[in-house]
Amino acid sequence: MTFNVKKYLPDFTSEEDVKKSFRNNLRDYFKCRHVSIVSNGTAAIEVALKALGLKRGTGVIVPDISFIATATAVANCGLLPVYADVSEQYFGLTLETVKAKYTEEIGAVVLVHFAGYINREIFEIKKFCEEKGIYLVEDCAQVFVCSINGKKAGTIGDIGTFSLQTSKIVNCGEGGIITTNSEELGRKIESISNWGLYISEEDRDLSLPSSNYRLSAYQCYFAQKQLDMxxxxxxxxxxxxxxxxxxxxxxxxxxxxxxxxxxxxxxxxxxxxxxxxxxxxxxxxxxxxxxxxVLVRSILSFNPDLLExxxxxxxxxxxxxxxxxxxxxxxxxxxxxxxxxxxxxxxxxxxxxxxxx
CATH class of the missing domain: 3.90.1150.10 (Aspartate Aminotransferase, domain 1)
Incomplete structure (x- = not known):
């Protein structure tokens, strides 16, 4: 007996069409050049970090306040979370606290827009990152619709990551979104999340640390319904x-x-x-x-040199x-x-x- 999904989802077209449509609609919503959809928000951060190509053991500045996935994603990529203090007014990184933790061993900053409030100093932090030649990744799990000076969260740094977990504004149980305006990073992100594939079987890059981070078409279908409303x-x-x-x-x-x-x-x-x-x-x-x-130390304990x-x-x-x-x-x-x-x-x-x- 063949399962007919249209019996339950009458307007479901094909898996390929549903995923492509959802990705294109997200690209239009965020007004960015590239969008990838992945299995969850934690995976989105990990894929984003892998796309940066940072050397093993590189430090990544993260805020001391965030859901622990921000730090574990860094550690699971063989990188080292370096915790910077946050503002008591808006709960996020400040330029001062980022500067206080910066050294030549830092390769990126993961800026978290926490509790649904966009970071008030993101442009100043972005400028500092550019001056130091390091990447800025925005963790936007809790700020899907937020913006500052007309720029949507997730489109200001080099890469933005979002979560579609149940508690989020737009959700499908579990899911993640990655945004970027860099063609090079966008290509890497898509390839890393789908066994090296970019667009087709003929366009595969096996030099990247890829795996299966894909989001199913059925999850895309339900997330699109929420995007519509x-x-x-x-x-x-x-x-x-x-x-x-x-x-x-x-x-x-x-x-x-x-x-x-x-x-x-x-x-x-x-x-x-x-x-x-x-x-x-x-x-x-x-x-x-x-x-x-404790969890971050547990992850790094498999690599004593990294833990040290x-x-x-x-x-x-x-x-x-x-x-x-x-x-x-x-x-x-x-x-x-x-x-x-x-x-x-x-x-x-x-x-x-x-x-x-």
Whole structure:
């Protein structure tokens, strides 16, 4: 018996057409030269780093606050995460903290737009990277629709990476997107994610460290459906944010969300509560800030020389930083509807724990 996908997805054409259409629509949306679609957001970072061709053991500056995949992706590529502190105002890297961690052993910066807020100093950091001749990769997992000065997140650095995991603005369960305006990098990214293939069997590059990072056509199909209704998704998300703000006023909860700016389009991924009773909303617990990560050390432990260099490049990890204060003094609540049926339900846990509210 032959399975007929059109019985369940009547407008599904062919796998090739669905993937090609989704990729082209993403290219139009981001207004960039090249888009690749991969299996998940972590894979997107790994493929992006492999495309840079950095030498084994090269340092890569990452923010101390991010989901741990940012650092593990670096380590799994044979590179070394070097943790820079973040702004307490918008949770991302600053030019000052990047400069503080830069040495001749650094080959790239992975700038994370955290919590749905685009990095306020990205242009200054980009200029610094250009001056030093190092790459800038944007981790845009939480900022699909965000922009600054009319430039969409993921199109400012050399490469941008996105996640299509369930909690994200556009999602298909799991998936990833890689954007670039470099023809050379775009070609490498596509080849690395698909067994060396660029466009056809005749155009294969086996000199690249390629594998199967492909996203299935069925995942592309569902992600495209969400891309088609993006305005509706954003409106719903913004309504939930407004509901959160009203509830916080009602319960006298202080928020720590970055202030709105006229040249910036944010779309909060987390709603940040200041000095709240800690309920460990940043997971996995113990991996924040990332410089404390056990997982990264576990990955590097298979290469003792890399682990030794990793420890040296990061120096003293015990002195308090802004990243420590952010984790200790704030709760980051994911506002995606899959995490609770209502904002009231999300804040109910605070009412149960903190009777002063």
């Amino acid at each position: 993006l305005e509706e998704i954003i409106d719903e998300r913004l309504n939930r944010i407004s509901e959160f703000e009203e509830l916080c006023q009602k319960y006298s909860l202080e928020t720590a969300n970055p202030p709105k700016q006229p040249n910036i389009v944010d779309c909060p991924f987390f709603f940040v509560l200041k000095n709240a009773t800690k309920i460990h909303t940043l997971a996995p617990v113990g991996e924040y800030p990332m410089r404390n990560s 260099k990793y420890i040296r490049l990061n120096g003293d990890i015990h002195s308090e930083r802004a990243s420590d204060r952010l984790v200790k003094q704030n709760d980051f609540i994911n506002i995606h509807q899959s995490y609770a049926t209502s904002c009231e339900e999300m804040l109910e846990k605070y009412k149960q724990i903190e009777y002063a509210i």
